[in-house]
Amino acid sequence: MDQNQSLPTAITDLNEDSLAHCATFLNLHDIFNLATTCKYLRQAAYSESIWQRLFRERWQQLLPPLDSSVASGGARDAYLARLSALQQFKFEDPLVVDMLTEPEPYNLMLLDRDDVFVSRGSSIRMMKIPKIFGRSHSLTTLNDHNARITCMRLFPLTETSLFRSEGKKSGNFLVTSSSDHSIRLWWKGSCQKCFRGHSGPVSTLSDKLLGDGSSKVLASGGEDGTVRLWSLGSSGKRGKSALKATLHGHEKPIKLMSVAGHKTSLLVSIARDSKVRVWDVTASSTIRSSCCVGLTSLPGAPINIKCHESLLYAATSSSVVAVDLRTMQKVLTAAAYQPFLYSFEMIPSKSLICTGGRGSARLWDVRRNQDALKPEPIAELDGHRGAVNFLHMDPYKIVTGCPDNVDVNVWEADSGAHANSLSCWFTESADSSTTLSSMAVNGCRVVTACYAEDLGLLRCRDYTNASRPIVRHDEVVSKFWDSQCYDDNNNDTSDV
Incomplete structure (x- = not known):
């Protein structure tokens, strides 16, 4: 190579200040x-x-903290x-919106x-959460189904061309199944x-859409023992x-x-007799009535x-088996x-699973139990009365609830440490009825539905703008909490 010929410039040739400015x-x-690419770019x-x-x-x-006021990690x-x-939910002052309802359960x-979607019998109620405290909420009732709603799913509009004619695609659309033998797709x-x-x-719907690209497929399972595949790109309202x-x-x-996580054309179904079948729903196999590629019991x-x-x-x-x-x-x-499980959720990225039993939930690390003859939990999430039927799990937290208890508990996902307890009724105490x-949780928000003999309550808590952290006498308050008042104006944390 000619010594006078200059080498191509790489991004790592820039100094850290220049890289930080670009970032x-x-x-x-x-x-x-950027931080996962290499050590030099991570530093930037x-x-x-x-x-x-x-x-x-x-x-x-x-104001963000100054270098001198925080640990080495700074801002x-x-x-x-x-x-x-x-x-x-480690704060005392979330935005709380209450809506009185009939003394009947939301299923x-x-x-x-x-948006909050709740089903009761054959109807769906859609409530819009107000962004400012004190404003009234809007409520829409959807009554197109003729029998009990059995399953509800949300799917991104970006994964289908179904609503292309309606303008810019954004957000999610709702899919419901019912005992009236139908499946309905809702939007706006x-x-x-x-x-x-x-x-x-x-009886049920797939948790994700099958396939790649814009021609994705929805799967449904029925009391008739069949799995049916539906094209979301079909024309005509009646489908x-x-x-x-x-x-x-x-x-x-x-x-x-x-x-399946490794192949989006594979659908796993399990029947009430606990027989599992795996179906390959690629374009070449869906023309056949049987495309089962695996089964077990x-x-x-x-x-x-x-x-x-x-x-x-x-x-x-x-038990939970893999x-x-x-x-x-x-x-x-x-x-x-032992003796019985009532709920199960997992965080695949952290190899953590949570199971709900009677009186408590348990947190498990799959990696620790790979070679164990008897799996052991890493934390016991106790303090419940009755069966833990309601269970939410995300990378930050676990939220657990029981039908017999008007409080739901919040736990740190990594350790199982107790973070907060939230009352779902008008007062912290409630009678036996x-x-x-x-219950539903999404990011900084949690919604619960309770009912008694003569009244029902739908309560939404939004911690997005919370400013007063919980102060516990048995632990040290974070240095980021004791000197500042916080405010949050961003609702989307899905990219963290």
Whole structure:
């Protein structure tokens, strides 16, 4: 090579200050990606100026901490500490919105940013959460179903071309199944499509859409023992041409379905007899009535299933087992709970699972139990009365609740440490007739529904703008909390 010929310039040739200046034009997700590339770029991504800017953008009324007032992590540590505290509901002053309802249970509940969807019998109520305290909430009732709603799912509009004619795609659309043999797709408070094909009640829907690109497929399972595939791109409101395939094989009603993590064309279904089938729904195989590529049977009644990569985690009766979808062989027992399990959730990215039993929930680390003859939990989440039927789990927190208790408990996801207790009724105490009927959590928000003999209450808590952290006498208050008043103006934390 000619010695006079200059070498190409690489990004690492820039000094740290220049890289930090360039990174100020990136969003939070891009900054995290930058930090994972190499040690030099990670040092630039952790620059104080970047996290000072992110701190100001998210919490505009709060000045970011100075280098001298915080630990070596500076504004970055302060940013992440405050974000974790908000996500874990460690504050005393959330925005609380109460709505009085009939003294009847809400069966299913979903929380989607500013919208709450609850089902009762054959109807759906959609409530818009006010952004400013004191403003009245809006309530819409959807009554198109003729029988009990059995399942509700939210899917991103960006994953389908279904509503392309309605303008810019954003947010999610709602899908519901019902005992009236139908599936309905909702958007902006009205039914957009109705799918019919099952010969009995539709019992469940897939937790994700199948396939890649814009031609994704929705799967449904029915009391008739069939799995049916629906094209979301079909024309016509009644969806007559939407049925893509009917898959036979199960002898009992379908209880649960989940899309495989390592291949989006694989659908896992489990029936009430705990027989598991794996279906390949690629374009070449959906023209056949049978495309089962794997089957197995599990002991006990199915409680819940989750797919992660090539593994199926199935909770049945008193244990959670992992099954390799490539071989259909059991690879480990991830959790065991006597005498009976009532709920199961997991955080695949952290190898953590949580199970709800009677009187307590338990936190398990899958990695610790890989070679153990008897799995052991890493934390006991106790203090409940009755069965822990309500369970939410995300990278920050676990939220647990019982029908017999009007309080829900919040725990740190990593350690199981108790973070907060939230009353779901008008007062902290309630008589024996008061029942918690449903719960939903999304980011910094939690919604609960309770009812008694003569009254019901739908309560929403929003910690996005919380400013007063919980002060406990048995622990040291964070240095980021005792000297400042916080304010949060950003609702979206999905990129953290």
